[in-house]
Amino acid sequence: MKHLVLATGCLLASQAAAQTPVLNVYTYDSFDSDWGPGPQIEQAFEAQCACDLVFTPAGDGAALLSKLRLEGARSKADVVLGLDTALMAQARATGLFAPAQVSADYALPLAWTDDTFVPFDWGYFAFVGNADGPKPHSFRELAASDAKIVIEDPRSSTPGLGLLLWVQKAYGDEAPEIWKALSDNIVTVTPGWSEAYGMFLEGEADLVLSYTTSPAYHVIAEDDDSKVALPFEEGNYMQVEVAAMTAHAPQPDLARQFLAFLVSDKAQSILPETNWMYPAVKPATPLPAAFDQIVPADKALLMSPEEAEAARAPALDAWRSALAR
Amino acid sequence: MALRAGALIARGSAGLLLALLFAPLAAILIRAGGGYLPAPADWAAVRFTLLQAALSALVSVALALPVARALARRRFPGRRLFIALTGAPFILPVIVAVMGLVAIFGVRGALNTALAQLGLGPLRIYGLHGVVLAHVFFNMPLATRMLLQGWQAIPAERFRLAAQLNLPPAATFRLLEVPMLRQVVPGALAAIFAICLASFAVALILGGGPRATTVELAIYQAFTFDFDLGRAAVLALMQTALVALAAVAALVFARADGSGAGLGRPIARWDAPRGWRRGADVLVLMLAAAFLAAPILSLALSGLPGLAQLPAGIWGAAMTSVLVALASAALTCLLCLGMAAGLSAVVQGVGLLPLALSPLVLGTGWFLILNPVIAPSVLALPMLVAVNTLMAMPFCLRILAPAYARAESDHGRLADQLGLRGLARLRWLVLPRLRPALGFCAGLAAALSMGDLGVITLFGTSGQDTLPLLMYRLMGAYRTEAASAVGLILMALSFGLFWLFDRGGAAPDA
Incomplete structure (x- = not known):
């Protein structure tokens, strides 16, 4: 046929x-x-x-x-x-x-x-982890915990840039402090989403920066409900x-x-x-x-395109110096 | 006469190479409408890039020395397999290799699991040491091959003489091996330094964050997220300058080899020392084999379960990848033979330059040049072949040039007396002597080409997947198991091609 x-x-x-x-x-x-x-x-x-x-x-x-x-x-x-x-x-x-x-x-x-x-x-950016692993409710709680995370580089990947803007939108001038506090949680930074997610699946970290919809893939395509996405109290960036x-x-x-x-x-x-x-x-x-939505609509964070463009360069500098120790 | 023709061909090939390399840079600069002054962050990236590349080169060559020496003087079952294995890490796609290293050295890796059983704390792979570890994994085998080639180039007669004179190992080392090393080591250092300069994903992932920012990452950022072509071009020029410096340094430090001509018989090592030195050699070889094989083995194992879920497009992609690899291998060997014919130091220095210009820079530049003339997507595969060829050239030139020089210096006068010229000289003098080196080069070029994602994403081809692209797509679609299986097929095919060429060219002794 x-x-x-x-x-x-x-x-x-x-x-x-x-x-x-x-x-x-x-x-x-x-x-x-x-x-x-x-x-x-x-x-x-x-x-x-x-x-x-x-x-x-x-x-x-x-x-x-x-x-x-x-x-x-x-x-x-x-x-x-x-x-x-x-x-x-x-x-x-x-x-x-x-x-x-x-x-x-x-x-x-x-x-x-x-x-x-x-x-x-x-979609919403979110940290994705295992159902039986650490599940912090906010960036501060994450930073205070000893949970290990893999994130993407904002200079080479869209989710990485999303995380940068997320922290910036949620914390404004305090963003550099949050990054400093997070630096000992970060196992490593990858060039793109695929590498980060792959390392998370290998067990290199407890959490990975991905999307709230990531667990849906594992449920629908693999019949695996062991992955969870975490809603944060500050809201999740869209x-x-x-x-x-x-x-x-x-x-x-x-x-x-x-x-x-x-x-x-x-x-x-x-x-x-x-x-x-x-x-x-x-x-x-x-x-x-x-x-099903896990982030309530009033917790949706997003910068306007102009706001995001203006915030990017200074936020990047702060990110780099906070993580470069 | 033959020499003049050779020099002409060499200069032509070097000129072609320079044009292929610098036309795209010029195109980017013209389009950008000028350059840009590097910012403090760029200088930090330069410093880190230099540091990690220098350390990686030093450690790779230092570790390769005992391995190559043991391989050169010992004969044991499985030696050929061991030598073939030294080609494997080098030809793995970056992301595959990183996953393999993480499976062994990572937080939950085999090494830390074993350490935990012994009650020892976990080792953290991420940091400068992790970057060096990964680069050593990639390049120590290459260094081993280059050094081994040096050892094998010492005429068998010298070792026989040494054995007749009953020279102790220290004297053999000083009289025969040191002069050879002084010639080979600088080239190996420069080549590995240059490879590591352009590292991006490996350095970032294993370096553990923005501390490990390399110039190549800054170039990627400039091209894609900032679309600052001037900055990208200036950074690429800086990288080129660093590679050029390394090439010049290698030429200055490499001393002419004084071991003289031999008859090309198989080398028998009557001098191979017994006693504790034999035990040490065994230990060195076993450690090296474990270091190289463990990540590869773990990759192979993790690829097996996904074999049942291989996507329908796999064989088409495999075919495309193999054809691209074969074309790249043929082109690389031709160009390298052309350049090696010149024997001039400058020509060899030029040969390292492609390492400085990443596929991204070359691809973008050629994209700018071709776009007004023809739809770039039509040329995606030819561009892939061209860029892969350029990327493989530095290694192949490093390997072919000394072999060519030796063939000419040992037998050139005889060939002159016999009036061997042109194609006849190539057929009767050059090719037979170069066979092992050519086989190694073709294998390396083919395998490198198989694993490279290269410019295909930039030029964009719908329906012409290559294996690495297919693998990235599966990873991007959450299909990690299938991606691992494609990685396994990719590894098997790369290694198969490499092995076929390498064995095909090998002398009975090698």
């Missing part, structure tokens, strides 16, 4: 190549992997757009933005999918993105008014993932259509169990219990 579809596809492709428009979407690597949302999103969108959706993966969110900046106005990208609020100010300043006028009834813990960047999923169309999109209409599709029920119901994040719009069918 598959071969028949393939053969028909090839035959049709040769005739239709001239007519079928191509929509180029740049995204981060794990979105387009076989285990990410990419393949299902592609199939669902192609079923309604009479177009060919092509994902081009590039590292993580930050690498994605720098790739687009390297290409500049010559870029063939119609849509960039997978930036977050910490990168939005930089992204906007490039002038490479255009408003898409897409909106939806967002189920985010905060109001969303931006007309250029379309939120498609979100990551809102966004997509936007480029100002020079060769296919602006398709790009708008795709962004609208991204917040439609079809796409939103694909995302939770492939990208392991909360959907930006409440899907028609309820989410599995493993996705």
Whole structure:
């Protein structure tokens, strides 16, 4: 059957190549992997757009933005999918993105008014540990305990930057003290999320900086309920993932259509169990219990893009000197 | 005449290499619209980078000395396997190797578990010593191979003479081995120093935090999070200057070898001392084997359970990786042969430079150059081959150049008298003498290329996964077991390629 579809596809492709428009979407690597949302999103969108959706993966969110900046106005990208609020100010300043006028009834813990960047999923950063391990309730309690943590580097990874902004948002001027107090809990700092999570699974640390939705993966895919995510009394910092169309999109209409599709029920119901994040719009069918919120909405912390951009450099300096001992 | 043609080819190859290296740097600088003055944090990164690289090089070579010496003078069953094993750590993908080291030396690692049983407190791996430990794990085997090659290049006749004269081990060491070491050690030190300069993930993870910030991390940050191309280019230039200094130092300190020509017979070591020295050699070899094999074995074991969950794309990715590896190996050998033909010190110095420019810098620069002309994603695999070739060249040149020089100095005059030139000279003089070195180079280049994530994420290819990329994707999707299994396949294939080439080139004695 598959071969028949393939053969028909090839035959049709040769005739239709001239007519079928191509929509180029740049995204981060794990979105387009076989285990990410990419393949299902592609199939669902192609079923309604009479177009060919092509994902081009590039590292993580930050690498994605720098790739687009390297290409500049010559870029063939119609849509960039997978930036977050910490990168939005930089992204906007490039002038490479255009408003898409897409909106939806967002189920985010905060109001969303931006007309250029379309939120498609979100999550909370959280320390993830074992059910029978230490479970501190705040940064102060964590710092006072002898629990060992692995974190990501804010200079090379999005979760690392998220943690930096989290401590900054929760503690402001006291942030350097918190980092100093945490320094003896930190086993090590890794370049990215994969290394940190891998080391945590190996047992190198009690806790790892990840997402509140991480345990959901272990429950749903591995039937393993031994992992827990910790809500903190200060609140947990949010990551809102966004997509936007480029100002020079060769296919602006398709790009708008795709962004609208991204917040439609079809796409939103694909995302939770492939990208392991909360959907930006409440899907028609309820989410599995493993996705139940553990952070109350009034404990959601997030800096505005401008605030985050302004806080980043000084917070980084403080982080580096606090941990460099 | 033959020499002039050789020099021409060498200069051509070195020129090509320089262009491949510096065109991207220039492109980045032009795009950035100028440079940038390094900040205090950058100088701190330079200091740490220098310190860890120097320590790693010294310790690697110091530990490699007794191992290579024992390997050179002892014959025992499993010796070939041991020598092949010395290729393994070097060719592991960084993240795989780090996980292997953590499994042995980490907080819950095998070593600390054993220590706890003895009632001893845990050893902490994270810190400068951890960085050095990891770099020694990667590079001590390489140093061993380089030194062993030096030992094997001492003509068999010298050892026979030493045995006839009944020289004590100390005298053999002073008269035969020290002159060889003075020639080989500086090159090995410089090569390992240069490799460790560009370390990023290993240094950060095992260094335990921002104390262990290297220049390479600062470059990554400048490219991705800050998009400060000027800063990235200036930092890359600083790194290049450091490698160039190391290369010059190695050339200054390396003394010409005075052991003279031999007939190329298999070396028999009648002088191999017995008694306690024999016990010491056995101990050295056993310790080295345990140090190298334990992390690899633990990786292999952790990869087994996931073999049942290997993703469908694994064999396509494996095929892509093998083809890229073979292409890189062929290109590397060709370019290195070309450069080794020149024998000039400058040419060899140039050969170390690719180590200073990471795949990230090269990839970004070439991306900027190619983007206006052609969609970079079309060129992802050729770029991967090109960058892998550049990265493998420094090692291969280090290995090939001395062998080439020896072939020419030992037999060049005879070949001149016989009028051997051009291809005939290559076929009858150079290639037969270079076979072991070439085999080692091809194996190294292929294996290095297999394990490298390289530029593929930057150039972005949908549907052309390589094994390391597949592994990262599985890790990024929580599928740790499957990722370990892909790591195992990657290790097996890298090692298989390395072994095939290395054995294929080996002289019966090696």
